[in-house]
Every structure is written in C-alpha cells, then in structure tokens.
Amino acid sequence: MHLVIVHGYLLSGTGSNIYCANVAKTWKRLGHAVTVVCQDRNAGKLDFVDEHFIGTNNVPATAPSPGSIRVVVPDIDNLLLVYVFNQYEGFTVKEMGNSQCSFDEIENYIDKTAAGLSKVLMQGVDRILTNHAILSPAVAKRASKGQVPYDIKIHGSSLNFSLKQRPELLKYALEGLCHCEKIVAGTSYICKLLGETFAQHAKEIGLHDKKVVIPPGMDPNVFQLIDTVNVNQQRFLEKIKIYADKKPTGRQAQKIVLPNPASTDDLHKSLTALAGTYDQWAVDYDLVQRWPAITEDEPVLVYFGSYLNTKGVGEVLVSFPTILNEIPKARLLIIGYGGYREHMEGILASMESGDINAFIAFCQAGSFLDASADELRGFFRTISQEERQRITITGIMEHSQICEVLPMASISIVGSKCAEAFGMVTVEAMCSGVLPLSNYHSGLEDILDVVKKVDPSLEAIMHIRSERGGKFGSADGSVLLKELPKKVINALKYLYPNAEYSDQTQRRKISEKLRSIAVENFSWDKICMSLLEPLH
Template sequence: MKIAVIHGYLLNGTGSNLYVQNLCRQLCISGHDVMLFCQDVELENYDFIESAYRFDKDNENMERFHEKRTPFEGKCRCFVPNIGKQLPVYVKDMYDRFEAVEITKISRHDMESYINANKKALRACFMDEKPDVAISNHIVMQPVYTNRALEGLEGTVKLTVAHGSSFNFSVRKSNMALNYALEGLNAADGLVFLTDYSQREFEDYFDEIAEIKARKMLIPAGVDIEGFFPLEIGESKSERIKRLMESIESEKGLLKNNMESGASREFESLIKNATGEELSEKKAMLMAKGDGKAIDPDIMEKLLKIDWENENILLYYGKYLWTKGIHNIIISLPFILKENPNTRLVLVGFGTSRGYLETLVNALDMGDLDKLKYLLKYPEQFQSHVERGTGHYSKWVLDILRDSEKAKDYMKTARGNVKDRVVFTGFMDHGLLRDIIPCADVVIAPSIFPEAFGLVGVEALACGVLPLQTYHSGFKCVVDSYEGLFELDGNLKGIQKLCLDENLVRNISCGINAVLQAYRSRGEELVLRIRKDARNICVDSYSWRSVADRFLDEAQSEMENLEKVKLEV
C-alpha cells in the first residue's frame, strides 16, 4: 500500500512528532511505502527514511538532500515543502529555521500563503504518485492543504488524526481556525482519535456546530518497545546513566546554552533578590530562560551529582508549561522531603515556564513566604498559557500558607533544602530519555489541562517504571490500564487517584510517599515485580505494530467502501 503521512512539523520532541515518526517506521517495517511530508531536515538518525527532498521557493521542483539504505521492506521518502520563514504553531515554541507564530495570531492572508505552499508541494508529488491513503495529523491545517492537493484525484482514502493541541489551543480559540478545521474535516473519510475522551470532547464541541460525516475510529497511540526498555537483570542505574552521558558527549551540538553567561547570572540574581511584584515586570526574561530545545551546558555535572543508586528519583519529562502542572510537584516537595529526605526531583524539558518554576524553587529554598504566595496567586504575571481556574488545584497549599503555624512548618522543611533537591536538565530527545527513564523510581505526569493521550505513562511502563498521572482526559485510559500495579502492595492500594481538585498537591505528595514507603518495605522484590508487570502491560496494549495494523485495517475498509460506491454509480 502507498501511504502519504502529512505532518507540518518535526519528527522529534513533542507527542505528535513522535507519533508520526513511530507510525511511519512501523508502516515501513510492515512493508508499505510511505511518502512523508514534514519540516524536519536533520534526518540522519531516522532509520526508516531512505531519501529526502527539499522543494524550491515555488514548491514546483525539488532536490534530493538525503539518501541511505534502510533495513525495512517498505521505504519512506521524506518531502520538505518550502513554507518560508513563518511556521504556524498551536503553542509558542522555538525552531532554528523558523519564526514560530501561534495560529490564533496569524492573519488569514499569511495562513492562505502557508496552506498554498504546502498544497503545491503535495500536489507536485501526488500528480506523479497518487497515494492509496493520506493520513493528516492535527485537525488544522494539514487536512486542509492535503484535501486541496488531492482535488480532482479520486480514490485516495483521507484519514485525519485528531491530536489534542490543535483542537484545544487553536480551534477552540479562533474562528478562523475553526473554519479551516471544518473545511478539512468535511473532506475526511475517517477521523482517528487516540482516546475515547478525545472523541467525546470533539463530539461535544462539533456536534453543535456542524454535521461531520467522516467515520470515527479509536486507535490508541503506541510506544517504541524496542527503544524503551527496563534495566536488565544485573544492570545498575549508574551503568545506564553512564551510557546516557556517553550519548550526550557524542552529540556535542546538544550542549548549547540558551542564555549568555552574563544574562544567566542576572537571572539568578533577579529571582533571588526581587519581590514577586518586581519579578512580574520581568516576565520576558523569565520566559526566555527555557525557551529553546537545548540541554543545559552543565548537564554532566548535574548528572554526576545525583546518587542514582541510593536516592529516590522522581522524574518529570515534557514541556515546561503551566498546563503541565509541574509547579504542583514542586510545591509538594516539602511534604515529600519531610518523610523521604533522600529524594531528588529531575525535571527534563524545555518551555517558557522554566523561569517561573526556578523562581518557585528559589522562593521555597530561601523560605520567602511572601514571594511564594505571590507566585502561586498570580501565575499569569510570569508566564503564558495559564488557563483560568487551574490555580484552584494548588488551593490546599495556599490554605496552609495562610495558617501561620502550618506555614512555618512547611517553610522550615523547604528552607535551604529544596534547591539542591530539584534538577533542571533542559531538553532531552527520546534517544536520551530512554536511558534516564529506567533510572527513575517514579515518573510523574501531573498535567492540569486536557491531554489527548498519556504517552509519558506508556513510555514509563515500557521502561518498567511506575507512572503517577493525573486522572483526566486522555490520561484516564492509560491510568486505568496500569491500575493493577497498585494491587501489588498494601501501601500502594491506598493511593488516591490524582483527580483535578483542590487536594491535588496533597494527593501527589501522599501518592509519592506511599510508593517510596512500599519500596522501602518490600525492597528489590517489589521493584522487580513492578518492572516486569509494567513492561508486560505496555507490550500487550501499546505496541506500534498493533497501532499500524489497525490503521491499515481501517484504511482497507474505507478503500472497499469507495470502490463499492464507485461501482454503484
């Protein structure tokens, strides 16, 4: 089968990028030929891409810039449309080759130019080789230019994968984006949802606006079970971290500093000495701290400082954004450290909330109660994408801080203790994450905003590590899939699900303390049992082979329907 996969972004970093990468690889493994459209040009490390072509400024002609032999029966050719310098995005991000602009802030004229550039590139390919199936990722803008490129070319099945970010951050907030979404959705033969939650969310919104006739399909995302795997029998965490450090060392380009040394010193001085009100006037500086996909230049020193064998390791990885709920892990730390002082929180990622998060850590470490309360009460003054009402989930701690005696005890535990217990690493791609995840005792994903799918939890399971995720939206189905792990020990049975309510911070700290207590009580026996059972859950439910097979089955069914309609006419 000839399959076109349309994705207007890179192939690494975010959930949808990784989704596209892994789906394409599995389709090639299964023997199908893939035409991949994206904006990634650093393709050396993708084992499934046989060749790649870059379009000229008119998107009419192309030149080959990458070629290599691949080990799979199916072959993938990658095509990079020329879209100019502006890249429409759902959430503000940094790209080396583009100026990323949120879709909600782009003019219709500029959006049409972007769509037309992509359409011309796709059209140039499709006129030579019409695909049997076209899989568009996100409900804007890929389905729009894919459908326009296929206009007049009959017989191609058009599927759209409804990832969550385009819906929540663009379509819900822009009439222009909504209209484009309707154009693409009305042309689709099938809509693929990663979870039943995302399907219900979609239907609740669109059923009141328009009748979408495309058949709806539920196909969960998968994980690279060959790339993500647990510690092997007899393998120590230190050995795995050594391999991680060797990988970092071999990728010298990763070691970029996202702030000049002088600016970095100014930042440290600012968050240490300024009041909350004074910091609110420096929002741009705070947001600039983590706004770049770079690993920290002192990452080796940070990794060596951690006692991987004897400390309790809590790991978060993903974007540094308010919506990811990272601040709620940080403010839960005093409660965790009080019972488990030998605990380290490792925060891997990038994003514009890093400056705010580091300021939060600093306020705790200095015992600055006034600054801490200001940071928690007015988060929107220091970062973007603070969703209304999400501050409610920190209410339990804010209530404690208003009680002088309770606040005194809380700050006593935090003062001089938190900063050394929190490690920011900067960005790590999945080639590095696969070696750090198995070295964690708990992977924590405390998102407070709707998520399409709980990929972090699935990757933790693949690595044999217990995940703790908030219980909502697309995370729910993943949490439900591993709830049997909590039956393995009495300490785990009492853990409350991390529902989005005012007790979230309390339940995060209690849950983590319960897990660490269980490990202390049962030792290596429980660790090995969870490692084995978690891995089995992932292999049985979330392999990319099962995902690709379901795509192919659905596509074949739609192809037969099209043929049937054609014969009837």
C-alpha cells in the same frame, strides 16, 4: 506502499511530534516507503531519517525506497501557525486561537504546504495520514483533489486551544473532515470531544461512520527495563555528552540571571523572555557537569514533558520538599522544555535563599500554579544546598537519551491540569518499568482503565485523586499539590515495603507487570497496522 504523513511541526519533542515520528519509524520497519511532510529543518540529523529535502522546489520526482523515511519541508514563508505558543528557531510563530494570525496568513500557509504535498503526490502515493483537525487535513484535501485517500489523526491541542477559542477556524476543520476517509481518535475522551466540537456538523462530516479509536503507542524496543543504575547512568551520560557537543545551544546556568520579583513589573513576561535566550530544543549544555551521581539506594521521581502551566510540573516541584521531609534520599528529575523553565529556576532559588515572597511571586507568575498565596505559604520552606542538589532540571531530551534515564526512576508523575488527548508519558513509563502516578481525567483515563482491568489494586496506587476546577478545569492544581506528597510516599512504600531502597525485589515484580500491560496494549507495530486497515 508509499505512505505520507502530513504534520505541520517537528519530529522531536513531545505530543503529536513524537506520534508522527513513531508512526513513520514503524511504517519504515514494516517495509513501507514513508514521506513525512513537515517543518523540521533539522530532521536530517535524526537517526531514523534517510533523506531530507528543504524547499518545495527541491522535492524529488521519484518516491523514496521501501523501508526508508524521507522528510520534505515545504516553503511557508517562515511563518509557523501553532495552537500553543512556543519558540521555533528560524520561524515567526503565531497562535491561531487568539487572532494573532489573519485568514490571509492561514490561506497562504495551507496553499504553500499543499504545493509541497502536491509534488510528493506526483511520485505515486497510496495513503496520507494528516494530523490535528486543522490545518493539515485541509492541506491534504486541496493537494489530493480527491485522487488519494487521507485519514485524520486527531490530537487534542487543535480542538482545545484553537477551535474552541476561535470558532471562525471551523471552516478549515470542516474542509478536511468532510472529505477524509477515517477520523482516528486516540481515546474515548477525544471521541467525546469530537462529538462536542462538531455537534452541529456531525452529519455533514459523517462523523459517526468515520471515527475509530486507535490509541497512540510506544516502542518496546526503545523503552526497556533497567539494567542497573550504574550501567544505565553511564550510558546516559555518554549519550548526553555527545548530544550536547553536537548541539551546544542549550541552557547554561552560569549565563542565567533571574529577574528580581520585587523590582519587575511583569515577572511572567521577563521569565519567558529569559527562557527564550537559549535553545529550548537542546538539552542543557552543562547537564553532564551538574548531573548528580545517583545511587541504587535513592528513589528517583521523574516528570518528563512540557514545561507549561497546564501540565502540573510546578505542583510537582513545589511538593517535593515535603516529600524530602519523609524520604531524605529521594531525588527529582524534571525533563522537558517550554516557556516556564525559568519559573521553576526562580522557585528553587527562592526556596534556597529562604525568600517566601519571591517564592510566591515565581509560583503565581503566568498562573504557573493554581494555589493561592496562603496555600503556597503552607508548602514553603528553606531548602539546604544538599536538598537543592537533589532536584535536577535537564532541558529537552531525545528518546535515545530518555530511554536510559527513565528506568532509573521509581515513580513518574503525570499531573496534567488540562484535558489531554492521551497519556503517552504514562505508557512510556510503564514500558520502562516505572510506576506512573496519574491524574484521572480526559485521555489519561483510558490507560488507568486498562490497568484496572488487569490489577485493580495497582490502578489504585497509580490513580491520583483529583477534583475538577482550577484555571484549566480538568484538575485543580491546589488539590494536586496537597495530594502529591502522600501519594508519592504511599507509592514508595508499595514499591519498597521494607523501606530499603536498595532492595529491588518488589519494585522489579511491579516493573515487569507494568511493562507487560504496556506492551500488550500499546505497542506501535500493532497500532500502525491498525491505522492502515479499512474503516469497516
């Protein structure tokens, strides 16, 4: 079959980007011809992409070959409309949810993208998978004119950050939803969110009959158990050096000068501007030089995902010195990208210099952490240079690099404070044999529930106690900050009952169980075949 994926953004990073990339790769592996209509102008550099065409006029007249992926980038006048602001090289970026963009701009975006999709449909297409409630479904509806069936994969960000914030956008969601065949939700939480968001239009949409739960997945051929720390670490460093040399636009510590909180009127604005001075879509250029030599007897904690105030990454960072008090050999890796990168660097600098006022300012800039000034004082302490070197922030990585470093970790932390459509990083960690500690809310619940059915005691270790509240409602960051140290320490005792971190006996046993659960329930092959099945 010739299958088309419509996605308004990139094919690398996190969230829906990775979802679309993995569906495309899996359909390719299953022998289908795949076209991805998106805005990734660098997709030709991705190793799984076979053909790459930029510009609507350059779309070929014939379909791609079976078992291959073609990426088509339509003209959109360089205006990218997003749910949550981030920098995208070469684009003017506007959020849809806060009225930054006009309806004329939205209409132009839909029509321009539909023009590109229409040229693809002329090649002969069997099915279209669109992503998010807006705007890709409206694109497919206008381009297909009822001639080609399309389904919609719902991701949480368009519902939470656009439709809830700006109800006038509802007409674009209804345009797509009313004419699609299937509405795919990744979790029961997304099903519930769909029902709430479109309660008054459920009958018009046919929501009850169209919706189906198909979880996202991971590739067990990519995410593997560790060989050894030394072997994985060597492969990782070799891959990172090639990646950084290929894309030398990432952050370099020597070029960064943090603003002084005491003399800065808008610290958050200054920090986000500083984070925009280098390429967020490239790994830190100096990472190989900064990389610590991790040894077998050092338990590694990892956070991987977006550097946003919704994700709990600030709480992970601030809690780590308390963990070091109990486990001095521990290390923390923070892998990802986003506008709050320099907030973290400021927090680390203030802890190293012993400046508590600067520490509080960096923590509270842009509501990075939920904790009050008094609560933050309770977690502040001066860290030594050696302790500072136990914390490494890397910048973004591709799966080909993450898959080497992730299995080196004992524990991953998923501390999202905002509702999540699904816990993709939780599943990827499990498949790599890493014990994930996760908040229990929204789409994160489904994965923990699967684990609980297999091993309730294992789920209890993974489950972080949380309380609703904080700035984003789903989980109070102040509670997360207090819970993390004891949760991490207990989890490490579970993995290493003799407190000998070089003794991997128990950890290896748990790793194999975690991977087995992940592979059985969340493999991409099974999921992508389900996407093509008839609704009933």
